[in-house]
Amino acid sequence: MNPPSRHGPGGTPPPLPAHLAAPPPSETVFEVGGLSVFYGGHEAVRDVNMNIGARQITAMIGPSGCGKSTVLRCFNRMNDLLPDARVVGKVRYHNEDLYSREVDPIEVRRRIGMVFQKPNPFPKSVYDNIAYGPRVGGFRGNLDDLVEETLTHAALWDEVKDKLRTSALALSGGQQQRLCIARTIAVEPEVILMDEPCSSLDPIATAKIEDLMERLAQQFTIVVVTHNMQQAARVSERTAFFGSEIDRDGVRHGRLIELDETGTLFSNPSDHRTEDYISGRFG
Numbered sequence: 001m002n003p004p005s006r007h008g009p010g011g012t013p014p015p016l017p018a019h020l021a022a023p024p025p026s027e028t029v030f031e032v033g034g035l036s037v038f039y040g041g042h043e044a045v046r047d048v049n050m051n052i053g054a055r056q057i058t059a060m061i062g063p064s065g066c067g068k069s070t071v072l073r074c075f076n077r078m079n080d081l082l083p084d085a086r087v088v089g090k091v092r093y094h095n096e097d098l099y100s101r102e103v104d105p106i107e108v109r110r111r112i113g114m115v116f117q118k119p120n121p122f123p124k125s126v127y128d129n130i131a132y133g134p135r136v137g138g139f140r141g142n143l144d145d146l147v148e149e150t151l152t153h154a155a156l157w158d159e160v161k162d163k164l165r166t167s168a169l170a171l172s173g174g175q176q177q178r179l180c181i182a183r184t185i186a187v188e189p190e191v192i193l194m195d196e197p198c199s200s201l202d203p204i205a206t207a208k209i210e211d212l213m214e215r216l217a218q219q220f221t222i223v224v225v226t227h228n229m230q231q232a233a234r235v236s237e238r239t240a241f242f243g244s245e246i247d248r249d250g251v252r253h254g255r256l257i258e259l260d261e262t263g264t265l266f267s268n269p270s271d272h273r274t275e276d277y278i279s280g281r282f283g
């Protein structure tokens, strides 16, 4: 006997109330329009247009030198720190111009944290790596509690709870990277940018970071640059594929070729360059 249809005796779904019929509008955190970045006279990446949705992982993939890290650094104005870099176009964060004169880049980097390719803990104790940012930010609560909560959140507490006063540099590479992620979330950012966070780690340490990323994405918006396509496929909801083009005068610049839901981008890309890259024919 067939189980009773959830749609009622006729099997036809009743129409949904209007307010449920449309998918909820997803919140956009970053809106990028006509973004180009120059290093001196060299246009590293040209005319990028993309949106980043809240509380999901967006991966940026593509061959070396096509501008992924350059674009990632635009999301928290890290390119400001490079004297030669010039950013043209629009980067809006919650509908505010991130590059407006009124915006304080230090506050931008607190709200939009960054984790780098090579773990770079401060040469301080495990405890102080976490406590440093909140202390500088004037945190007035119980620091011990904050350190424990943050390390627990970063899935590191059990491994380091007896080493809180030990130098962070004595931890393994994978632990150091999770400590750097913990240090980033200790100041309660909204966004975490990750630039190839697993490239120096072994597969077990990589798996732990990927698990952590998935858990953190329930609370934080994550944008990750990765060379590892499997990693992009495993962790991200959306993937941006960057490639490059050569203009008439023979100069190469990076381009965003395609951005889509990760499943679609890998199974049914709309641009042949994406397909060539993911099938290993290029890059």
Ligand SMILES: Nc1ncnc2c1ncn2[C@@H]1O[C@H](COP(=O)(O)OP(=O)(O)OP(=O)(O)O)[C@@H](O)[C@H]1O
Pocket: 039, 044, 062, 063, 064, 065, 066, 067, 068, 069, 070, 071, 082, 084, 254
């Ligand atoms: N600080 C810099 N000064 C000058 N040129 C730079 C700088 N950083 C990057 N570039 C150049 O900008 C272009 C894009 O580099 P970027 O590092 O953003 O690419 P990428 O896609 O992240 O590469 P990779 O995957 O190798 O990290 C390259 O031609 C690179 O040489």
